[in-house]
Amino acid sequence: DAGVTQSPTHLIKTRGQQVTLRCSPKSGHDTVSWYQQALGQGPQFIFQYYEEEERQRGNFPDRFSGHQFPNYSSELNVNALLLGDSALYLCASSLVAGETDTQYFGPGTRLTVL
Amino acid sequence: GENVEQHPSTLSVQEGDSAVIKCTYSDSASNYFPWYKQELGKGPQLIIDIRSNVGEKKDQRIAVTLNKTAKHFSLHITETQPEDSAVYFCAASKWLDGNTDKLIFGTGTRLQVFP
Numbered sequence: 001d002a003g004v005t006q007s008p009t010h011l012i013k014t015r016g017q018q019v020t021l022r023c024s025p026k027s028g029h030d031t032v033s034w035y036q037q038a039l040g041q042g043p044q045f046i047f048q049y050y051e052e053e054e055r056q057r058g059n060f061p062d063r064f065s066g067h068q069f070p071n072y073s074s075e076l077n078v079n080a081l082l083l084g085d086s087a088l089y090l091c092a093s094s095l096v097a098g099e100t101d102t103q104y105f106g107p108g109t110r111l112t113v114l
Numbered sequence: 115g116e117n118v119e120q121h122p123s124t125l126s127v128q129e130g131d132s133a134v135i136k137c138t139y140s141d142s143a144s145n146y147f148p149w150y151k152q153e154l155g156k157g158p159q160l161i162i163d164i165r166s167n168v169g170e171k172k173d174q175r176i177a178v179t180l181n182k183t184a185k186h187f188s189l190h191i192t193e194t195q196p197e198d199s200a201v202y203f204c205a206a207s208k209w210l211d212g213n214t215d216k217l218i219f220g221t222g223t224r225l226q227v228f229p
Contacts, residue, residue, distance in 0.1 A: 004157075031214050042120075042203050042219030043158065056216055090157055094214045101146060101207065101214040105157040 002027055004093050004106035012112045013081050021076040021109045025093030031055075032074040033103060034066060037088040049074050050096060078111075086113045116141045118206050120220025128228055133191045135223045137204035140185070144206040147180060147187045148217070152201045161202075162189070165209075194227045201225070 005024045013019050025032050031050045035043035045058035049068035068074045072093075078085055088110050092103040117140040127133050139147075145166040150158035164171045164178045164187065171178050177190040191198055201222045207215040 006157075033214070033216065035217075040222075042205075042221050043217070045216040045218070048214065048216065050214075055213070058216065092217075096214055101209045102148065102160065102163065103214065103217060104160060105150070107157045 004091055004104055006089075006091050006106040006109050008109060009107070010110045010112075012114065014114050015081055015083060017081050017113075018077065018079045019081060019111060021078075021089050021091075021111070023074045023076070023091030023093075023106060025072050025074070025091075026104050029093035029095045029104075030072050031094045031096050032068060032072065033092045033094070034074070034076050035090040035092065035105075036060070037090055037108070039087070043090055046076070081113045083113050086111060116144075116206075116218045118204060118218050118220040120204050120223060122223060123221065124224045124226070126226045126228065127194050129194060129196060131194055133194055133198070133225055133227075135189045135202055135204070135225075136186065137188070137206075137220050138184075138186050139206040139218070141206065141208070141218075142185065143208050144185075144218075146207045146209050146215075147178070148205050148207075149178060149189050150203045150205065152203060152222075154200075158203060191225075194225075196227050196229055199225055199227045 033048040034046040037043040048056040088108040091106045094103045148163035152158045180187045204220040205217040
């Protein structure tokens with residue numbers, strides 16, 4: 001049973017560019033949440049997708065957008081990159097069923113903005 | 115706003131000793147409290163979680179306790195081993211009507227276990 005997978009592993013971009021990160025949820029999961037983890041800090045919630053719609057959003061600007069596909073995989077897009085966007089971007093999947101909301105994380109994508 | 119405080123930020127113990135990490139949450143509606151272990155270069159790995167309807171949960175050498183009145187929860191690791199060395203994060207969220215809520219994370223505790 002495959003866990004949460006993310007691609008690419010590492011990415012280097014320059015200021016002003018745009019980036020797309022990808023996530024495949026754990027088998028059987030239908031909800032994908034994205035988090036940003038700056039160096040030495042805890043993950044910060046960006047947004048969550050369920051049934052191909054953004055259901056919750058954290059305190060991130062509109063430069064951060066996402067998408068969920070019918071197969072539950074998801075993309076995170078960041079436009080007009082800033083130096084401060086350099087971080088580890090984590091995807092977590094969960095299942096909206098029963099009495100559990102356990103979130104399982106992928107290995108992350110390390111984004112460096114120069 | 116919603117906030118989770120975590121202490122200590124670093125913790126060094128001798129192999130075989132116990133380690134305790136404490137967290138405090140601000141949102142009294144929080145009802146789910148997971149703990150994650152993050153090794154260098156990897157994503158957070160769930161190690162144990164507790165819901166607000168129980169006060170304690172154990173899984174081998176790991177235990178978590180919850181005090182809803184004080185809005186405190188703690189991670190206890192007994193008989194620590196060098197492979198327990200990692201950064202540990204506590205988190206809090208609200209589960210309502212089948213909706214997976216966002217996780218609010220603490221700032222992390224770097225645990226070092228010396229042989």
